[in-house]
Amino acid sequence: MTEHWDEKILDVWNELQMKRQLEEMSRQRPQLTWEECLAAAELGSMEHDGRTFAFEEKVIFDGQVSMILPRTLQLMPRGLVGKSSTAQQHEQLAFQDEAGTILLGLNHMIHALSVNESEIFLREMTAQIKSKTPGLQIVKNDVWEQAGRLMASYEYVVPKPDGNFYQIMFATSLNGRAFFGSLVFSASEAWVWQPLATALIRTLKISEGV
Numbered sequence: 354m355t356e357h358w359d360e361k362i363l364d365v366w367n368e369l370q371m372k373r374q375l376e377e378m379s380r381q382r383p384q385l386t387w388e389e390c391l392a393a394a395e396l397g398s399m400e401h402d403g404r405t406f407a408f409e410e411k412v413i414f415d416g417q418v419s420m421i422l423p424r425t426l427q428l429m430p431r432g433l434v435g436k437s438s439t440a441q442q443h444e445q446l447a448f449q450d451e452a453g454t455i456l457l458g459l460n461h462m463i464h465a466l467s468v469n470e471s472e473i474f475l476r477e478m479t480a481q482i483k484s485k486t487p488g489l490q491i492v493k494n495d496v497w498e499q500a501g502r503l504m505a506s507y508e509y510v511v512p513k514p515d516g517n518f519y520q521i522m523f524a525t526s527l528n529g530r531a532f533f534g535s536l537v538f539s540a541s542e543a544w545v546w547q548p549l550a551t552a553l554i555r556t557l558k559i560s561e562g563v
Contacts, residue, residue, distance in 0.1 A: 414444060417528075418559055420553065422448060458534060459532075460531075464531045534554070
């Protein structure tokens with residue numbers, strides 16, 4: 354029992370340390386808000402700290418889903434997306450930049466899910482990933498309503514030998530089935546990509562029954 358509580362305390366401590374590091378990184382860089390990023394994405398372009406981002410709306414999953422993305426993120430050929438036996442039962446798309454440093458995965462799963470279960474689904478998925486990924490630190494989670502649809506997200510830092518990665522997972526329901534996505538980028542780029550990714554997720558539009 355003591356060992357269990359020691360692990361819990363260490364886990365909480367590590368999460369606090371990670372949040373402090375991310376906050377310090379943000380303070381050292383020009384600040385962006387996701388609201389500013391959203392306005393820029395909807396206008397089609399953004400300049401920040403010497404970088405220029407151009408955006409366009411992608412219509413995917415047979416016209417049922419649309420999302421504004423940077424033009425640098427290109428759809429990967431289906432043959433390059435993972436082919437596990439489970440994955441073949443889902444509809445999957447992946448977008449990646451040329452350098453391979455930003456990855457967006459979108460999945461329309463076979464699992465039945467109502468809109469109101471989005472947060473529970475994502476919480477359980479995050480718990481499974483955390484149990485299998487030593488050192489993973491949850492940064493934050495959120496639930497909000499978007500165009501009358503409940504959305505949920507979890508953000509965490511994933512330790513890697515060649516540098517930590519920041520991952521944002523988000524979920525909702527599409528035609529009564531789980532729909533979730535994952536945006537992954539270097540933790541060192543979180544100062545710009547965390548608010549930008551948050552904004553891009555909020556451009557997601559779903560048209561059921563198309």
